[in-house]
Amino acid sequence: MTNPTPRATQRPANFTPPEHWTNDPAPAPQPIVQGEDPDGLDPTRFGDWEKNGIAIDF
Template sequence: MTQRATKRPETFRKPAHWSDAPPPKPEAPKDQQDPDGLSPTRYGDWVHKGIAIDF
């Protein structure tokens, strides 16, 4: 079994566009009214070409 590298090679230099800043915090979801009724993301059912599918 080959061991996995745990450090970057000594010759590695990070690209200029990389930042040390932490990623931004995600925004809170906005509560929206569903104009068609029940939201498929809430109940897990989707309609594809007239057929309700669940995945």
């Protein structure tokens, strides 16, 4: 592929955005709050659950 198709950089002139579209900036991420875990298992540590030393997914 020597000449890839160029990407559109502007919307067509007749495009009207829906009313629910906004230009508000994205909210800042909030820090993770660790909660109490009675079993001592933390599924957010690696994104998996760990049981008997083995990480398992659902």
